[in-house]
Structures are given as C-alpha cells and as structure tokens.
Amino acid sequence: MPLPLMCMLYNNKLKILGWLMAEPIILLIEDQKSMASFLEDKLSQKTDIKIVVARNLQQAVEVIESDAKILVCLTDLNLPDAEEGATVPILRKHRITTVVLTSNYSEKIRKKMFDLQVADYVIKDGPVALEYAVNVCLTMVENADKSIWLVSKPSDNATHLRHLLNNQGFRVFLFEDLSELSKAIKGKVPDLILINQINELGEGKTLKLVQLVRYYYSSSQLPIVLTDGAENVSECIRMMKYGVNDFFNIETSTEEFYVRLRLNLLQAERYKEIEYISQTDSLTGLHNRRFFFEKAESFYQDKRLDNHFAVMLDIDFFKQVNDKHGHHVGDKAIQFVAQKIQQHFKKFLSARFGGEEFAVCGSASSAAEVIDICESLRKQIESDSYAETGVAFTISIGLCFNANGIDKAMSLSDEALYEAKESGRNKVVAI
Numbered sequence: 564m565p566l567p568l569m570c571m572l573y574n575n576k577l578k579i580l581g582w583l584m585a586e587p588i589i590l591l592i593e594d595q596k597s598m599a600s601f602l603e604d605k606l607s608q609k610t611d612i613k614i615v616v617a618r619n620l621q622q623a624v625e626v627i628e629s630d631a632k633i634l635v636c637l638t639d640l641n642l643p644d645a646e647e648g649a650t651v652p653i654l655r656k657h658r659i660t661t662v663v664l665t666s667n668y669s670e671k672i673r674k675k676m677f678d679l680q681v682a683d684y685v686i687k688d689g690p691v692a693l694e695y696a697v698n699v700c701l702t703m704v705e706n707a708d709k710s711i712w713l714v715s716k717p718s719d720n721a722t723h724l725r726h727l728l729n730n731q732g733f734r735v736f737l738f739e740d741l742s743e744l745s746k747a748i749k750g751k752v753p754d755l756i757l758i759n760q761i762n763e764l765g766e767g768k769t770l771k772l773v774q775l776v777r778y779y780y781s782s783s784q785l786p787i788v789l790t791d792g793a794e795n796v797s798e799c800i801r802m803m804k805y806g807v808n809d810f811f812n813i814e815t816s817t818e819e820f821y822v823r824l825r826l827n828l829l830q831a832e833r834y835k836e837i838e839y840i841s842q843t844d845s846l847t848g849l850h851n852r853r854f855f856f857e858k859a860e861s862f863y864q865d866k867r868l869d870n871h872f873a874v875m876l877d878i879d880f881f882k883q884v885n886d887k888h889g890h891h892v893g894d895k896a897i898q899f900v901a902q903k904i905q906q907h908f909k910k911f912l913s914a915r916f917g918g919e920e921f922a923v924c925g926s927a928s929s930a931a932e933v934i935d936i937c938e939s940l941r942k943q944i945e946s947d948s949y950a951e952t953g954v955a956f957t958i959s960i961g962l963c964f965n966a967n968g969i970d971k972a973m974s975l976s977d978e979a980l981y982e983a984k985e986s987g988r989n990k991v992v993a994i
C-alpha cells in the first residue's frame with residue numbers, strides 16, 4: 564500500500580523519508596550533525612543512490628517500515644535512543660546489510676556486533692577510517708550483483724559460511740559435488756569460488772576441482788579461496804601452488820575472512836578492467852587489432868568451421884571529413900560506422916584497426932550471405948551518415964573467402980579494398 568511522503572528538514576535540506584514505491588536507498592543513522600553531513604557528502608560524491616539520514620532510532624524505524632528498499636545501512640553504535648548498538652538487532656531482523664561506526668573501541672562490543680552478523684565494524688578514528696566506512700557501504704551495494712559458489716557438503720560450517728557471505732550481500736550458490744560444478748562452470752561463472760575444507764568432497768577431489776576450474780579460467784579471472792582448520796594448512800598451501808588463490812583459516816576472525824574475500828574480488832575486477840582496456844578500441848568500443856588477430860588466428864585454425872570470410876573496410880575521403888568539419892566530426896563518423904558494423908555483423912568478429920579502417924571475419928552459411936551484409940551496410944552508411952553525423956560520406960569494402968590463414972585473408976581483403984577504392988569507391992569488391 565502506498566505510504567504518505569515523510570519529510571524532515573536537515574541542514575536546510577528537505578529529506579524525503581518515504582516513497583510511493585520501493586526506492587533503493589542507503590540509510591545513514593548518525594546523531595552528530597557534522598558527522599552525518601560529512602558521511603552523506605562522501606557517499607553522494609561516490610554514488611547516485613539516494614541517501615536517507617536518520618538522527619535516531621525512531622527516525623530509522625520509520626524509514627525501515629516505509630516502502631524504501633534499504634541496500635545498506637551505515638549506523639552509529641550509540642544513538643540518543645539506542646545505546647551500544649541497540650539499532651543493530653532491529654536492522655538485522657529486517658535483513659539489512661549493516662556497517663557499524665563507533666568512536667570507542669571495545670573488544671566485547673566488537674565481538675557482539677559480529678555475533679549479530681554485521682558486515683563490518685569501523686572505528687571512527689580519522690578521515691581514513693571514515694573513507695573506509697563509505698567504501699565498505701558501496702562495496703556492500705555492489706556485492707548484490709556478485710555471486711559466490713560455495714563448494715561444501717551441507718554442514719554447520721557451510722551454513723555459517725553461507726551466513727557470512729549473505730551478511731555481505733553476496734548471492735550464494737551451494738555446490739555439493741564436483742559433477743554439479745563441472746556442468747555449471749561451462750555456463751555463467753561466479754565472481755569467486757569458496758571451497759569449504761579440503762577433504763569435504765572426498766580424497767583428491769579438491770585438486771580435481773581446482774584443475775577443472777583452471778582449465779577454463781586463470782587465477783586472475785576467477786579466484787578460488789579455500790577455508791580450512793589449522794591442521795590442514797600445509798595441504799591448503801599445496802593447493803595454492805596448483806591454482807587456489809588464497810587460504811583462510813576458519814578459526815581466525817570474520818573480519819579477516821571478509822578482507823581476504825574483498826581483496827580477491829578486487830584483484831579479479833581489476834584484471835577484468837585491464838583485460839577489457841587491452842582488447843578494446845577506446846573510441847568505438849569495438850575490439851582492437853591485437854585482439855582481432857589473436858581470436859581470428861585460432862578461428863582460422865579450427866577445422867570444424869568452413870566458409871571463412873574476411874572483410875576490410877574504410878571510410879572514403881576521410882581526410883576531407885576531418886579537414887572540412889573538424890576532428891570531432893571525424894570521430895563521430897568513425898563511431899557511427901563502428902556502431903553499424905556491430906549491428907550488421909553482430910554474429911561475427913569485428914575490430915577497428917586504427918584510423919578509419921575496420922575489419923571483420925567469421926564463418927558464414929554462404930558467400931552470398933556475407934556479400935548481402937556488406938551491401939546493406941554500405942547502403943545504410945550512404946543513406947544515414949548525414950542525418951546521424953552531420954556529414955555525408957560513404958565506405959568501400961573489400962572481402963575474400965576461404966583464405967589460407969588470417970594473414971593471407973587480411974592481405975587478400977586489403978587487395979579487394981584497394982580495388983574498390985581504385986574503381987570509384989562506395990562499393991563492395993570480393994576476390
């Protein structure tokens with residue numbers, strides 16, 4: 564049922580505390596005005612998600628009971644109407660991922676908070692800690708998009724690990740044996756695999772599992788973390804030589820577990836970013852030349868595929884586009900052609916080679932299919948370029964079929980492109 568809007572005036576700004584429908588928010592519970600606005604500023608510099616500030620437990624409860632979807636809550640440990648973390652059981656009862664901030668360190672309270680399954684417990688002892696608290700909150704929000712495969716037989720330990728992962732907002736999938744996992748790994752992969760105890764799956768099975776995962780994904784692409792007791796440390800270290808990224812001693816603290824997970828996930832994310840940058844042309848988002856040759860090479864060697872084709876294409880008189888209309892219009896023209904190549908050749912491998920030169924290769928059902936695609940691409944550029952980019956231009960296309968290897972394919976399609984240019988441009992030539 565829609566709730567009425569609830570508002571409060573804070574720092575001369577109107578904060579809306581209720582919505583007509585579920586709106587994702589970050590809830591910040593902090594009684595000190597200056598601290599609340601500092602944290603709110605820091606959060607809003609880093610996210611567009613709405614931040615709702617409550618100054619005490621009563622206001623927080625109003626938000627919790629509204630229709631808002633609370634992605635994460637950053638709460639002060641002591642509030643005027645809730646001392647020593649009395650807010651936390653209420654937040655946890657509503658399954659809200661909770662990060663606790665406190666000014667005084669107490670081991671007893673810290674332990675109590677982790678027993679209440681908070682995602683983190685941060686001591687407000689300076690700007691670095693506050694920055695950390697803000698980053699942790701945002702990491703919790705991002706975790707909702709991350710999946711972790713927990714490999715374990717059902718046990719108390721597995722349930723405990725599952726709770727720890729859920730408290731950090733991860734989506735958790737349980738795998739009880741190797742055969743289940745070997746089927747799943749060929750589909751959508753998780754962000755991390757967590758193996759609960761080395762002998763859980765049976766003698767030698769953990770090594771098989773690690774080898775299986777590593778056959779498909781490197782340790783930079785998909786981290787594997789192993790948890791076990793102190794008695795199995797040497798065996799776990801041995802697994803790290805064969806492809807396990809990290810080992811976590813189950814008897815140590817929850818915080819250590821979370822830090823290790825975060826670092827492993829972060830490393831994999833950074834690797835993905837670097838991999839993407841190294842394979843992609845930044846102007847168009849198409850693959851770059853290096854990636855194209857790497858992929859095309861293996862593709863040409865695949866004997867199961869036939870009807871190989873390779874295309875080279877280039878914008879006609881592109882120098883004039885730049886000279887007459889400026890470099891930024893030239894860039895727009897390149898982006899427009901790239902977008903159309905992606906649409907017309909979406910089943911195939913395409914790339915920008917540099918400048919206004921592009922390439923495509925693949926295995927088609929027939930030569931006629933490829934010639935048709937090239938013709939419709941050429942026609943669309945001719946007819947739509949002016950409306951889309953502010954300058955009318957055309958492209959020339961050269962292509963070849965069944966060449967002996969990608970290098971030969973590229974040089975033949977380049978010859979065909981040269982012929983298309985020499986014989987008047989704005990045409991498709993196949994050799």
Ligand SMILES: Nc1nc2c(ncn2[C@@H]2O[C@H](COP(=O)(O)OP(=O)(O)OP(=O)(O)O)[C@@H](O)[C@H]2O)c(=O)[nH]1
Binds near residue numbers: 880
């Ligand atoms: N805007 C823009 N221009 C680029 C980029 N890379 C290369 N160029 C320009 O692309 C032009 C290439 O021109 P040419 O190779 O001489 O060929 P053309 O004028 O297209 O003539 P033909 O291919 O013979 O039809 C040069 O003016 C380069 O400066 C880029 O990333 N952006």
